[in-house]
Amino acid sequence: MVYEIVIGLEVHVQLLTRSKMFCRCSTDYASTPPNSHVCPVCLAMPGVLPVINEKAIEYTVMTALALNCTIPEYTKFDRKNYFYPDLMKGYQISQYDAPIGKRGWLTIDSNGSKKRVNITRVHLEEDTAKLLHRGDYSLIDVNRSGVPLMEVVSEPEISSPEEARDYLIRLHNILRYLGVSTANMEEGSFRCDANISIRPVASKEFLPKAEVKNMNSFKAIYQALKYEAGRQGKVLEEGGELVQETRGWIDETGTTVTQRTKEYAEDYRYFPEPDLPPLVLDRSWIEEIRASLPELPEARRDRFMTQYGLSLYDANILTGSRAMADYFEDCVKLAGPGKAKIVSNWLLGDFSRLLNATNTGIESARISPKHLADMLVLVDNGVMSGPTAKAVLEEMFQTGKGAGDIIREKKLSQISDASEIKEVVKQVMTDNAGAVADYASGKQQALMFLVGQVMKATRGRANPGVVRDIIMQELGGK
Numbered sequence: 012m013v014y015e016i017v018i019g020l021e022v023h024v025q026l027l028t029r030s031k032m033f034c035r036c037s038t039d040y041a042s043t044p045p046n047s048h049v050c051p052v053c054l055a056m057p058g059v060l061p062v063i064n065e066k067a068i069e070y071t072v073m074t075a076l077a078l079n080c081t082i083p084e085y086t087k088f089d090r091k092n093y094f095y096p097d098l099m100k101g102y103q104i105s106q107y108d109a110p111i112g113k114r115g116w117l118t119i120d121s122n123g124s125k126k127r128v129n130i131t132r133v134h135l136e137e138d139t140a141k142l143l144h145r146g147d148y149s150l151i152d153v154n155r156s157g158v159p160l161m162e163v164v165s166e167p168e169i170s171s172p173e174e175a176r177d178y179l180i181r182l183h184n185i186l187r188y189l190g191v192s193t194a195n196m197e198e199g200s201f202r203c204d205a206n207i208s209i210r211p212v213a214s215k216e217f218l219p220k221a222e223v224k225n226m227n228s229f230k231a232i233y234q235a236l237k238y239e240a241g242r243q244g245k246v247l248e249e250g251g252e253l254v255q256e257t258r259g260w261i262d263e264t265g266t267t268v269t270q271r272t273k274e275y276a277e278d279y280r281y282f283p284e285p286d287l288p289p290l291v292l293d294r295s296w297i298e299e300i301r302a303s304l305p306e307l308p309e310a311r312r313d314r315f316m317t318q319y320g321l322s323l324y325d326a327n328i329l330t331g332s333r334a335m336a337d338y339f340e341d342c343v344k345l346a347g348p349g350k351a352k353i354v355s356n357w358l359l360g361d362f363s364r365l366l367n368a369t370n371t372g373i374e375s376a377r378i379s380p381k382h383l384a385d386m387l388v389l390v391d392n393g394v395m396s397g398p399t400a401k402a403v404l405e406e407m408f409q410t411g412k413g414a415g416d417i418i419r420e421k422k423l424s425q426i427s428d429a430s431e432i433k434e435v436v437k438q439v440m441t442d443n444a445g446a447v448a449d450y451a452s453g454k455q456q457a458l459m460f461l462v463g464q465v466m467k468a469t470r471g472r473a474n475p476g477v478v479r480d481i482i483m484q485e486l487g488g489k
């Protein structure tokens with residue numbers, strides 16, 4: 012039997028608001044002591060009332076619009092009832108039948124062609140507290156309780172772990188472009204639960220699905236889905252039966268393990284939140300938000316290809332983050348439109364290598380777009396050679412100094428002065444009489460050897476073209 016994979020993804024995103032969803036506590040708790048960012052509202056003391064965070068609504072609307080969703084005029088919050096120690100109130104304020112965004116989509120590249128993955132809904136809720144399990148007891152940190160949490164739910168239209176990864180990278184990228192979340196996976200600002208099932212090819216029926224949790228990197232999600240598809244296939248092949256369940260990904264073993272069989276939606280006994288008014292989203296406000304959306308990654312990538320003549324591959328990487336794309340455009344603006352390809356080469360080559368080696372984001376790099384543009388001018392004007400520029404870039408990266416200063420300080424400027432080079436050439440020819448004789452007897456490669464020796468003697472600073480010309484002269488113009 013040949014099976015096909017059916018995947019639907021639920022992504023939880025912490026929004027980058029200053030205060031929590033329903034109280035005034037700061038959301039900036041990442042490096043603070045446990046239970047330091049709490050108040051009677053997020054601790055769920057009796058008698059308190061929630062107040063809606065307007066910025067969180069705005070960020071959710073921005074995301075929904077960027078994902079091509081319809082924004083209904085009417086939206087409301089509901090209580091989702093379940094009992095778990097990380098839930099302070101015994102219920103979570105969420106959205107059930109009237110989410111902020113409905114029926115959107117995003118496109119991914121699937122085997123070289125574009126595929127649209129439909130998005131069911133984008134809704135807003137509150138994050139829970141954090142439990143820290145310590146052997147036979149657990150500790151609770153309420154700092155996270157009440158942080159605005161946006162959920163983006165896709166239709167079960169994703170057909171492979173590769174597509175799932177592509178979808179998540181796209182979504183992640185869009186969120187970062189919008190600036191609505193840090194979307195930092197390690198810190199839990201971007202968390203994915205994946206629903207996966209398999210079925211015989213061409214069957215329209217869904218078999219029981221597994222909801223896989225606990226993955227905190229794109230790689231882990233990919234591996235977990237790959238493993239899970241294989242496991243389900245094996246169960247069916249061996250004549251077993253699949254059950255609907257929640258499974259946890261274990262990074263160390265590369266496997267998923269069953270956690271609990273899935274409760275059904277009715278178990279949550281949703282009902283409208285009586286402490287909050289329904290919201291009517293003003294159409295002119297929605298249009299204002301739509302007009303203020305930044306250019307999104309896909310559109311920007313396509314523009315980079317047409318405007319700067321870049322390849323799809325290069326444009327994809329340059330627009331992989333908004334900071335990188337902004338840096339590129341700032342630099343091209345300074346260096347001139349004809350320099351786009353060269354700027355791209357430096358950014359994707361040596362500059363990226365330095366960023367990766369030091370685990371630095373381009374936004375905190377010490378080389379500014381102006382520094383890079385200035386350096387390119389110096390290369391263009393022949394003040395320094397290509398190999399020298401690589402070394403200078405590294406120095407710029409470490410010190411934050413401009414290329415001009417570094418060249419002056421380290422006396423790295425290219426030597427094009429013929430008389431200066433002639434001195435070195437003469438010395439090299441005296442020291443390498445064998446190579447000179449070889450050249451005289453017709454061995455062309457001896458010339459390259461001599462050029463190499465002069466470059467070495469000048470620590471790469473001599474202009475190689477000038478060196479070659481002078482050696483030819485000295486060898487008798489052959």
Ligand SMILES: [Zn+2]
Nearest residue numbers: 034036050053
């Ligand atoms: Zn609070």
